[in-house]
Amino acid sequence: MKDKEVLLKIHHLKTYFPVKRKSMKEEKKVVKAVDDISIDIYRGETLGIVGESGSGKSTFGRTILKLIEPTAGEILYKGQAIHQLKGRYLQNFRNDMQMIFQDPFASLNPRKRIGSIIEEPMALQLTLSKEQRKKRVIELLQKVGLPEDAIHKFPHEFSGGQRQRIGIARALAIHPEFIIADEPVSALDVSIQSQVLNLMMDLQDEFHLTYLFISHDLSVVKHISDRVAVLYLGRIVEIGTKTELYTNPLHPYTQALLSAIPVVNFDTPKQVVPLQGELPSPMNPPLGCVFHTRCPFVMEKCRGERPALQQQNAEQQVACFLYEK
Template sequence: MTEREVLLEIHHLKAYFPVKRKSMKEEKKVVKAVDDISIEIFRGETLGIVGESGSGKSTLGRTILKLVEPTDGEILYKGQPIQHLKGRHLQKYRNQMQMIFQDPFASLNPRMRIGSIIEEPMALQLTLSKEERKKRVSELLQKVGLPEDAMYKFPHEFSGGQRQRIGIARALAINPEFIIADEPVSALDVSIQSQVLNLMLDLQDEFHLTYLFISHDLSVVKHISDRVAVLYLGRVVELGAKKELYANPLHPYTQALLSAIPVVNFDEPKQVVPIQGELPSPMNPPIGCVFHTRCPFVMEKCRLERPTLQHLNAQQQVACFLYD
């Protein structure tokens, strides 16, 4: 078996945000949005990131792009550290990465025509003539399934699914290698979701793209991902190949998430994993295992020690004392 090439490495990444104090006497507090995450992303794959709202999914993506400065840890892109990059070196790094946002209408300038929106990053980053840029805009619109005359219209003249296609075309404008998709289909109808997901898969094959796909919808992640990382309170509690993780979830939190997926065949037996309470505050995460306050299998050790992510087999890693 050929060893896969690692495109992006993340080592012990943390992103903490200070909370404004009401008085000088009040203790300083921080929100631990990303709390010691270490993962690798291989060239050409789609790594799905799942978890509840507040688990740190979007912050992780924005920290990789340096839209959020990491508090600690290391990010390596093609083996080179990027956390200290500035100026043109940072710009060169960002040229290799683009982002597809959750709300396509909010991420498109309502005062600009579609052609100008897609052309703008080319004008800033690529040495192309006006005619070459216009030709590329036309080609990208065709790639995402929109007519050429779409370049002369404004964002409000399109449906949500069409606007997301425009967002994808803009992300491809400067030939990136790595794309972070932050809930790219959550605002779309179910029938449109499948069209956009299939489009992303086709573009991945054609342009040899690597995706970090962020979503709270496990059905969507199952459709598009090669591997899946499950986040809880800013930490990875399980990481594995899609097929193994969905067939045999190891962490109680992953089991609970999968048991909550609606079933089509009601005659098929389904095990429901009980999960109680709300997600704890990232300002005051539990001591020990971050999931122990809601876990149906909690042990005394879970309340005292924090489990680390360990390989249980060749395809799955889990942070849980049940497998010690």
């Protein structure tokens, strides 16, 4: 990936949320939702983000879009620090980045017709006439596989898969380059998921999009992603190409996640990696390696030192003392 253009560069990103104290004597506490993430996102790729619920996936995505202000760190978009953007420059940034939300019904205004929902961001961000906006709305609906007369209907008149198609059309309305898809198919029937994923892949090729695809479903991530980053308690424990990560997982947490995927071929024995206990609280993460409380290969060093994310081979990085050189 070294020869590819970096669209988004993230340095030591942290997003902490203060916890309300019951009394003034109580010690101040924070929830470490995103805890020191550094990663590059390349133009035209799909970077999958996986992890258990509570690992910080959605907060990471929302922080990139400035829907949540970071506590520390730096986000560079095309070399420009996002936190420094104001006024017209911030508006241009908003044009370039959009989001597809998890719940296609909750993300659409039930009191507005579909035409108005898709047209609204154009009216705010683009200098188009009313007729030009209507023409683009119809074009986008056709792109996502919906009929022209959908512009006159309300969200409740569509199925879940159709509503997510509407959400995708709205995200494309103002010509973005980068789209964050936060669990976009988790609320859909399995039979519809592949249709929406294939649609997103076709649109990516047509509009030259870059995706950050957030999901807890490793099978879905495998289908759409070029690279995959595994999050645990707000930290990346492994990142690599889809092929390498799924065929040769290095981190014990990645191995445990992959071993939990159901298999159809029962004749082939499957190695199951035990994963004990629950995800620790991000308000009080373990010292050292955050995974050591559940790791079957834990060493004494893991309890006191935090492993850095190191290049293990040409296509994988891992944060684990098992691979210390």
